[in-house]
Amino acid sequence: MTTTAPLIVDSFASLPPEDSDSLLIGDDPNVGRIATHAQRAAQVECTVLITGETGTGKEVWARMLHRLGPRRDQAFVPVNCAALTPTLAESQLFGHEKGAFTGATGASLGVFRTAERGIVFLDEVGDMPLELQAKLLRVLQEGEVTPVGSSTPISIDVQVIAATNRNLEEEVANGRFREDLYYRLNLVELKMPPLRKRQGDIPRFVEYFSRKFAARYERPVWKPSPDTLRDFCEYSWPGNVRQLGFVLEQSYVLECEPMLPGQQRPSGESVDLPFTDLAKLREAAVDQALRATQGHKGRAAKLLGIHPNTMTRLLQQLDADQSSSDC
Numbered sequence: 001m002t003t004t005a006p007l008i009v010d011s012f013a014s015l016p017p018e019d020s021d022s023l024l025i026g027d028d029p030n031v032g033r034i035a036t037h038a039q040r041a042a043q044v045e046c047t048v049l050i051t052g053e054t055g056t057g058k059e060v061w062a063r064m065l066h067r068l069g070p071r072r073d074q075a076f077v078p079v080n081c082a083a084l085t086p087t088l089a090e091s092q093l094f095g096h097e098k099g100a101f102t103g104a105t106g107a108s109l110g111v112f113r114t115a116e117r118g119i120v121f122l123d124e125v126g127d128m129p130l131e132l133q134a135k136l137l138r139v140l141q142e143g144e145v146t147p148v149g150s151s152t153p154i155s156i157d158v159q160v161i162a163a164t165n166r167n168l169e170e171e172v173a174n175g176r177f178r179e180d181l182y183y184r185l186n187l188v189e190l191k192m193p194p195l196r197k198r199q200g201d202i203p204r205f206v207e208y209f210s211r212k213f214a215a216r217y218e219r220p221v222w223k224p225s226p227d228t229l230r231d232f233c234e235y236s237w238p239g240n241v242r243q244l245g246f247v248l249e250q251s252y253v254l255e256c257e258p259m260l261p262g263q264q265r266p267s268g269e270s271v272d273l274p275f276t277d278l279a280k281l282r283e284a285a286v287d288q289a290l291r292a293t294q295g296h297k298g299r300a301a302k303l304l305g306i307h308p309n310t311m312t313r314l315l316q317q318l319d320a321d322q323s324s325s326d327c
């Protein structure tokens with residue numbers, strides 16, 4: 001079957017506008033192949049394993065699979081397997097009866113029954129404890145769950161999409177992941193390449209995020225010079241697409257030129273910012289710039305490449321945030 005992958009899949013209709021996102025596919029031949037396989041897997045509603053480094057877009061692709069398949073109007077229930085509470089994991093996934101354990105004051109459906117006729121997205125599946133892996137395998141094989149405290153299995157109809165940034169073959173070889181579960185999940189594997197291996201798509205991502213954040217922050221679309229674009233393409237992006245998005249969003253928030261991590265402003269003074277939390281990022285940027293300039297607001301603004309009025313506004317906002325958190 002030959003299908004032409006669309007370049008950008010538009011906003012996910014099933015998500016509230018705040019969380020909605022688009023999927024940029026780009027020109028990389030590997031990603032084109034992934035798109036074809038994803039379309040097929042979505043149509044036949046089979047189990048899919050999405051692998052790749054952090055920030056390569058595994059969850060974005062899982063949501064696209066949901067949107068492309070016949071289950072698009074049903075639930076998409078994401079669960080972070082690394083964050084499951086060990087003692088409660090079984091009931092979190094498969095539900096429990098009232099009184100099944102201390103504190104179970106009512107019955108609970110659990111993730112799988114909540115997703116009935118829809119999709120369960122098992123994120124970080126490689127971090128699931130072995131004991132729970134055995135239970136998950138049984139659920140996948142038999143198509144039924146037995147809630148904790150019950151002896152009656154309940155049939156379920158869910159499509160499972162799993163994702164991990166671990167190398168599951170290595171995990172299997174080291175006895176940390178069940179081989180039978182690995183094969184069960186890995187019917188179709190979508191291997192997301194790291195951004196450094198799809199350098200040709202970086203200019204597209206830069207444009208994509210620039211347009212997105214220009215619209216969000218009501219600023220003009222940033223157009224990089226050829227030299228800057230080359231630097232962006234040559235950078236290794238350890239945090240992948242997520243990191244590129246944060247670098248661009250940071251520049252829109254601070255109203256300054258986007259800078260690669262570790263890059264120094266011309267003054268020689270530098271700031272080294274986190275790229276994972278926007279509110280913290282803003283606070284850290286202002287804080288570090290003020291420290292680096294011994295509290296000189298004008299020089300701190302210059303260091304961040306922002307207008308002094310913007311600096312004043314950011315400081316007022318931080319003060320307001322601080323007082324509201326003190327209340």
Ligand SMILES: Nc1ncnc2c1ncn2[C@@H]1O[C@H](COP(=O)(O)OP(=O)(O)OP(=O)(O)O)[C@@H](O)[C@H]1O
Binds near residue numbers: 025
């Ligand atoms: N193909 C893409 N098109 C548009 N945005 C993307 C794409 N890939 C990644 N992103 C952006 O990168 C961010 C991170 O993507 P996502 O959460 O799907 O990565 P992940 O591989 O699941 O990461 P982790 O392993 O850390 O959970 C998304 O919020 C989105 O902004």
